[in-house]
Amino acid sequence: MEQPAVPRRPPHVSRNNRLETRHLSALSPLPPASKCGKRIVGYYTEWEPMKMKPRQLKKLTHLIFQHIPMNATGHVNYQDSAQRRRLTEMRKMAKSENGKVKVMFSIGGHLNSEYLSGIIADLDIRKKFINSIINFIKINQLDGVDLFWNWPTSSDMDSFVDLVRELRGNLTEAAITESRKDHYLLSLVAPPTPSDYEQYFDLEKFLDHVDFVNVMVSTTMLRGLKKLESLSDQMLHCMEETTEIKLNMAVSFYGRYWKRVNTNDTDEMWKTAELTDGVAEGSFLTWRYLKKNGWTSEAVWHEETRTPFVWRPKERIFFVFENEQSLKEKMDYVTDNNLGGIYIWALGADDDEDTLLDTVSSVDLCEGGSGDTINYMCDNASINLK
Numbered sequence: 202m203e204q205p206a207v208p209r210r211p212p213h214v215s216r217n218n219r220l221e222t223r224h225l226s227a228l229s230p231l232p233p234a235s236k237c238g239k240r241i242v243g244y245y246t247e248w249e250p251m252k253m254k255p256r257q258l259k260k261l262t263h264l265i266f267q268h269i270p271m272n273a274t275g276h277v278n279y280q281d282s283a284q285r286r287r288l289t290e291m292r293k294m295a296k297s298e299n300g301k302v303k304v305m306f307s308i309g310g311h312l313n314s315e316y317l318s319g320i321i322a323d324l325d326i327r328k329k330f331i332n333s334i335i336n337f338i339k340i341n342q343l344d345g346v347d348l349f350w351n352w353p354t355s356s357d358m359d360s361f362v363d364l365v366r367e368l369r370g371n372l373t374e375a376a377i378t379e380s381r382k383d384h385y386l387l388s389l390v391a392p393p394t395p396s397d398y399e400q401y402f403d404l405e406k407f408l409d410h411v412d413f414v415n416v417m418v419s420t421t422m423l424r425g426l427k428k429l430e431s432l433s434d435q436m437l438h439c440m441e442e443t444t445e446i447k448l449n450m451a452v453s454f455y456g457r458y459w460k461r462v463n464t465n466d467t468d469e470m471w472k473t474a475e476l477t478d479g480v481a482e483g484s485f486l487t488w489r490y491l492k493k494n495g496w497t498s499e500a501v502w503h504e505e506t507r508t509p510f511v512w513r514p515k516e517r518i519f520f521v522f523e524n525e526q527s528l529k530e531k532m533d534y535v536t537d538n539n540l541g542g543i544y545i546w547a548l549g550a551d552d553d554e555d556t557l558l559d560t561v562s563s564v565d566l567c568e569g570g571s572g573d574t575i576n577y578m579c580d581n582a583s584i585n586l587k
Contacts, residue, residue: 204489226545230299235262237567240413240542242449243558244307245291247284251489255298255398257548257555260562263386265347267547269337273316275330277308277337292342305386306337309349310485317350321360331368335375336386345372345386345412349359355401362406365389369410393417413447415544449510452516452531454550454557456491456522459483462515470503472519487550491522498523503570507531528560536569 231240242263245253258264266288271277279285288306295304309317320330334346346368351360365387372385391414392402404414460482461475474481491497500509500522507530511520523531535543543561551557 202466209403220563230259232260232560232562233565234542234567235301237570239446239566240449240544241562242542242544244544244546245546245548247280247287248287248543249547250374250547251551252547253294254555255294257558258295258299260555261302262542263303263305264291265293265307265544266304266351267308268310268313269308269311271308271316271320271330271333273319274521275316275320275326275333275352276411277333279328288341303344303386305345305347305388306341306343307347307349308334309351309390311351314349314351318353318357318489321357321364324501327360327367331364332369334368334376335371336370336387339375339379345388348389348417349388350390352397353402358401358406358501364409365407368484387411387417387461390415390417408447411447413449413541415449416451418451422512442511446539448540449529449544450540451540451546452528452543452561453523453546454488454548455546456488456496456520457483457485458511458518458520460518462512462517462519464517469501469512470506470508470510474519486504486520486522488522488524489550489552491520492552492556495521497524498521502526523557525556525560528557532564532566535566536566539570542566 218274234241240262241260242265243257243261244265244267246267253264256304268276269284270280270563279288292304295302314555320326320491336344348365350361366474369387372387375381376384387409389407389409392398398404407414441516457471458476461477463475468474474483486496496511497509499513501511502508503510508527509522509524510522513519545561546557548558
């Protein structure tokens with residue numbers, strides 16, 4: 202089971218030179234990252250048992266509600282009255298507790314992406330879809346939309362680029378018509394491995410039209426059965442696509458476990474499992490659950506990947522997750538490479554003390570730069586792109 206290696210800190214950056222910024226978010230309506238336009242984006246799902254808390258909103262720059270359904274005709278609307286109530290409560294709380302946080306909604310995801318290919322291929326339906334998105338934003342007094350298509354194919358790409366370009370144009374026009382102070386936001390979620398970009402996903406074609414891109418490295422993080430590209434491989438590939446700081450790196454408040462893991466694998470982290478119908482059996486667990494049930498106390502630190510794991514050979518269960526230490530390593534990576542920010546999947550998975558949210562939101566990402574360059578390490582040399 203693969204867990205990405207987080208690159209070592211570049212030699213010219215010292216942890217000891219970092220200003221300690223924890224708890225600054227308690228003194229400011231936004232986290233430290235916001236002072237240079239960087240982002241702490243949190244996804245809040247409709248199925249999470251824990252409701253948003255006012256204090257969480259002071260630790261975010263953007264809040265995205267996941268997901269509002271669409272149908273085959275391109276109509277976007279609530280699934281039911283409970284979903285409407287949940288988003289309405291979230292928006293009202295956000296605006297009353299932190300008027301500067303941007304509240305968006307997401308379309309697609311693993312539960313509701315099946316219609317997108319047909320919608321964007323039909324010009325009339327695509328137009329209806331765009332109008333429905335904008336109407337939903339206006340009616341619900343939101344700040345924008347996140348496109349989370351899981352996942353387009355090579356045959357969808359031209360139409361997908363057209364959709365994003367046309368949606369951006371219509372959002373801009375709507376903001377001008379309303380004399381809106383801030384423009385409406387548009388973001389998208391990018392796929393999880395470099396091979397996706399090499400084969401079909403041309404990130405550069407989207408960049409002029411979106412405000413930011415959420416790069417799903419967390420999926421790579423939690424895949425099993427073989428070594429895949431590391432977190433560094435994934436982010437460096439995206440960096441090669443652009444010199445603009447529009448990239449948010451995923452951080453997960455979930456962990457994943459696998460069953461029927463082979464006990465004869467000698468490596469601590471890279472393991473295999475017996476398959477059932479071609480799939481490794483296992484599931485995801487929230488940080489909240491695993492902390493309450495004692496998984497964290499069993500964890501062993503894996504230095505290469507800077508990640509905690511639990512291995513129970515008698516039960517043949519292997520579990521990987523994020524904790525405060527591993528998230529600090531990833532936030533160092535985001536800062537050192539001057540990325541635009543992070544996105545959190547998902548806020549409701551944290552514990553009652555906001556342990557993981559506090560860990561990531563208290564970091565001053567602006568220490569890595571103002572957002573006009575990308576820094577990364579390549580062949581032991583420090584690279585600076587302008």
